[in-house]
Amino acid sequence: HHVGRTAPGDKGKPTVLLFLLPQELEFLISLRVAANIHLTEHQFNNKNVPNLQAHFEKIVGENYFLHQSAQQAYRSYILAYNSHAMKDIFNVHSLSLKDVAASFCFRNPPKVDIGLEGRAMKKVGYNRGPDSRERRTRRRINAANP
Structure with a gap:
């Protein structure tokens, strides 16, 4: 609900970047099931981050x-x-x-x-x-x- 208002994204589809703690990863399951949301996970290499x-x-x-x-x-x-x-x-x-x-x-x-x-x-x-x-x-x- 709030994402749609604050992150309209391309063609009306909201785009959001979530930073989660390891114990919060279960939240992604509830997003997939309850809201039928497409998720893409991005891994970042700490060596490339100053x-x-x-x-x-x-x-x-x-x-x-x-x-x-x-x-x-x-x-x-x-x-x-x-x-x-x-x-x-x-x-x-x-x-x-x-x-x-x-x-x-x-x-x-x-x-x-x-x-x-x-x-x-x-x-x-x-x-x-x-x-x-x-x-x-x-x-x-x-x-x-x-």
């Missing part, structure tokens, strides 16, 4: 507005992933937050409030409760805790 990750991380790290935008996009991605109807494929607990953060040009996952409770909240580095600040401080290495 490694620009460090350069992009530097740019985002040095520009306040890019950093804020990337942080909001990272937060939105996790929230969208968590709210996806196909939880067996798009399981927020299976995400590597470090890898997701890298895709938004962060070396480390930024601390963002995503409003998730329980395991998901702990997975992102947040604990709620009266002693949660103390628990986080105890694990952190600093001058008071070498």
